[in-house]
Amino acid sequence: MRRGRRIAVDVGDARIGVASCDPDGVLATPVETVPGRDVPSAHRRLKAIVEEYEPLEVVVGLPRSLHGGEGPAAAKVRAFAQELARNIAPVGVRLVDERMSTVTATQGLRASGVRSKKGRSVVDQAAAVVILQSALETERVSGAPPGESVEVVI
Template sequence: MGRKLGIDYGLTRTGIAITDLLGITAQGLETINNNGSDKVILRRLAEIVEEYEVDTFVIGNPINMNGTESERSKQTDEFIHKLKSRFNTIPVIKIDERLTTVEAHKTMNYLNINNHKKRGIVDTIAAVYILEGYINKK
């Protein structure tokens, strides 16, 4: 059984989280600074997939609070298409990510993480919340 990989996709930064071998817990792995390049993300994901034997991608769907599609969700769908093309044997599961970034900021505020460090880890923490949401629904 492979690991699940959580993705908080963004045009500038993309947070990555991974499950343990049993698929019970999620840990933050890294934030990919992609600066608008999906190729950078896909290249790094290829390395992660090989290293961690990933068998499922779980990506957050940034829909609006009223449940409608946002501009970011359209961009995420475009990335999912690229992800499926590059990794055609690995399923991609899209889940609601509303408020994951808000929760990530709350967590960092609670832990007194300074603003400079927040930028580097908020997306990774959001990816953990996305992956935990998937694990908890199973």
């Protein structure tokens, strides 16, 4: 397992959830929810978060269908990740499978007593935590970085 903090990003149309982990990659915690409708502004905020946290890499959740296929949402996230990679280079960006992360996050919030109205503001952060925790576990088990690297195209 590589040592270093990671940032996870759960990209949505309205909001972008952000989570980080400790330098040992043990525990993922929520950071904030970035408004997602104004994409240039969202990229500026994410760049500021990366500068503040100085992560080893950023993992971005890639929405796939239950069968593993990719649709329009995945294409949108790939384009978002490509722009993010350009903005934060030389920090690497990796795409990781995020199937069921929002469902898992929502169930976890409900189980802890957070209701849907209040939950909307934190579900994206919770989904980012789920994505990051899964990526950390994948790397811990396989010994290899999770998902696929996003190459910077200029």
